[in-house]
Amino acid sequence: MTTMTRYQITDDDRKWIETFKEKPVGIHPPELIRLLNRMRGEPIDGKYCLIIDKPHEQWVVAEMQGRGLPPKLLNIRVKNRKDGEWEIFKLRWQRHTGNAL
């Protein structure tokens, strides 16, 4: 996986999960930023994203497939961006650690 950071997510990062869940966007402690840089720095092929289904009302979680290709929709719908951040965080945690949250 090509990313900007070489940081590897481990069980030590579990302590930031609740902090992120509570406030996924905003001022964060440096260690949580380091964790998120790893997650958010995914390459475009396979990158998780939200598709605007109904503007400001509903989003669908999807996985991008790269330049020129349509995103693959996952069967996860959310009603606000905060929930969208959490759903994608869980998917990424699984991808990076092999463990479900």
Next chain:
Amino acid sequence: MLKITGYSDEISVKPGDTISFMVNCEHFEYQADIIRVISGDLNPQGPGIIEEVIDTPASGTYRGRKQTIHAGSYAMVPSSGPLESLGNFTVQVMVWPSTPRKGMQALVSKFSNADKRGWALVIDESGGIAFVVGDGKGKVDTVAVGKPMVEYEWYFAAASFNARSKKVTVYQEPMVEYPTIDDQGVAQGKVAFKPAKNKAPLMMAAFYEAPTPRGDVAIGSAYFNGKLDSPAIVEGVLSRVEMEMILSRKAPTTLKNRMIAAWDFSIDISEDTITDISSHRLNGQVVHLPTRGVTGYNWTGEEQRWIHAREQYGAIKFHEDDVYDAGWDIDFKLKIPASMKSGLYAARVRAGNDEEYMPFVVRPKPGKEKKICFIFPITSYKAYANEHFATDPWVAEIMTHRNVELDKHHIFLNEHREYGHSLYDRHADGTGVHISSRLRPVLNMRPKIQTMLGGDGSQLWQFNADTHLTVWLEAMAYDFDVITDEDVHYGGTDVLKPYHVILTGSHPEYYSKNMFEAVFDYTHQGGRLMYMGGNGFYWRVSYHNSKPGVIEIRRAEGGSRAWAPKSGEYYTGFTGEYSGLWRRQGRSGPNVMAGVGFSAEGFDISTYYRRNPDSFNTRAEFVFEGIEKDELIGDFGLIGGGAAGLEVDRVEREFGTPPHALCLASSENHTDTYLVVVEDLLFNTPGSGGQENEFVRGDLCFYETPNGGAVFSVSSMAWVGSLPWNNHDNNVSRITKNVLDRFADPTPFPISKEPAPAMKDSYTWRVKGSTA
């Protein structure tokens, strides 16, 4: 997926002018209306969608039809006797392939691909040079070197053809040798038939397929990515030495007399013509504006500016996804009635559940201008036209620290690369896009759309974000005109002169020399400028001399940039201007124009401003009328939840902020997603984020200019997103109104001469004030 897309030929019209609309519609028919655009924000916390239908003869039901874009640049030379009656001949060209392995790519072709008629020098599926002949009955034969070339390296490519023996010799010679790489070769072979004669134009960088529906240019195929330099066709089977003589323009008369054509791309670099220096004068044109003024195979590195060494800039860089003019047929027109007041409008097209807008500006009739004018920043909209931030660069989400969100147009544009790219994107070959045009559907210049860079909340950027300003101007009952910065580019200060005050959009980032000088001169001739955004007046761009609606940039040296140009390519092909940051160009730059210049960016949440000592200077009393001493300014808003956000600017004397400027208020407490701009980093050190760094802030700035003029800068892209908050009743709205009312009042500002203050840094300016 989008089923309706469209564009207009003009972006700015006045009463009496006619504007044409070109529509691609997959529905059987559609309803078209002309609307005035007032607000395009779908955010339920904001003013909502506000548009006013205008009764015009253009409204009505029209038959839908599919129109497609045939992207890909190429050079085209009309067919003629010398090209149609070749016997023995040699074709040669210097080639710099950027995607040699992508499959068949035409280099120089007299080949009608539809019926496989003619000949072509190509890169074939092997990634190497080959010569193709077609019999006109569907059969082709090829002689190929069969060795892939290395990307971004120059090669000599040629083929000679003996018409009697049908013997072909193909050459592929790298200019640089890598000892373990096998990329040089000469292939000899006999083809089964002679190339069939044809009337197709000679094409470079593509095969000919058919004329476009408008008939003016061609639809091509097998588009080439990379540079071509010094293509030539010569009668006879040339020796390698003779080929070199042709290339070096040192052919003796006997050889020169056999030249069928030799195109010198270093002539008229700024135009769309190509010149044949042989006696046949088989001149041609380039289509879809491939990049010119790029280094040739013989560039030594000693000279950086093509105007000074044209002979080393005889290359053209072609891209399979270049698009200048979509070239669609007109579907309906509108003659602007005298009753249509100046403003922001759009042709709205609806069918079923699908909808498309084609925005345009109606400027006032000369002599009928109002006092206030919004400068519609079409130049910056063009720079971002059809950007692929969400789907192309993997760094995007780290820059925003929010999930990537894809709106409908993002998904469409990712799959429809023929709609072209923005100046932030990369071509299919990975090189940066230098040229962007509005003569195609610009799907992110629309009401209702969202864009991930636009911060949490409304997520608006450029066009749709600027409707936060237009809805506020309407709500506050201001009578205002709208003109575009293209009008300023072509009209200079004369188009600004009638106004007491001009307002920019939220991100007037791209400025041509004409625009920069016109706005600056306006402020020194008594005009008042309200710079209503962040990161304005930043990049220098060139408009094409003869083709409308298209700009070019070279992101020279540094700056916050999506790509870097190649060495030797910092001067635009359109005009030969040094491009890049305005702040590197003498007494120019955002701080000189507006007192502030780009300082930091981040795209998650926004924040507020706190008043500085300068805000209590009597010169600025009018700004803060009705604002409390300790009141936080803009701790609310539709863009990231605050008035200070996305891209923010600061005062800095070193970069040209006038010494008497007042640093009225500054933002604070940005997230660490906000980082100091790279052009301010000499050494890269820890502590460059918003929680720590002094430079991560936006400054409200005011100063007087000569002859009764003045400048007020908000220094934040998010400012306008706070204007409509709480039904326009808030302190951002109040301050903006205080300034606009005063700026619209022609009474000169009181001036008293003071001794020049000592040079001070940006920090001192903020905490101690202008006179410190």
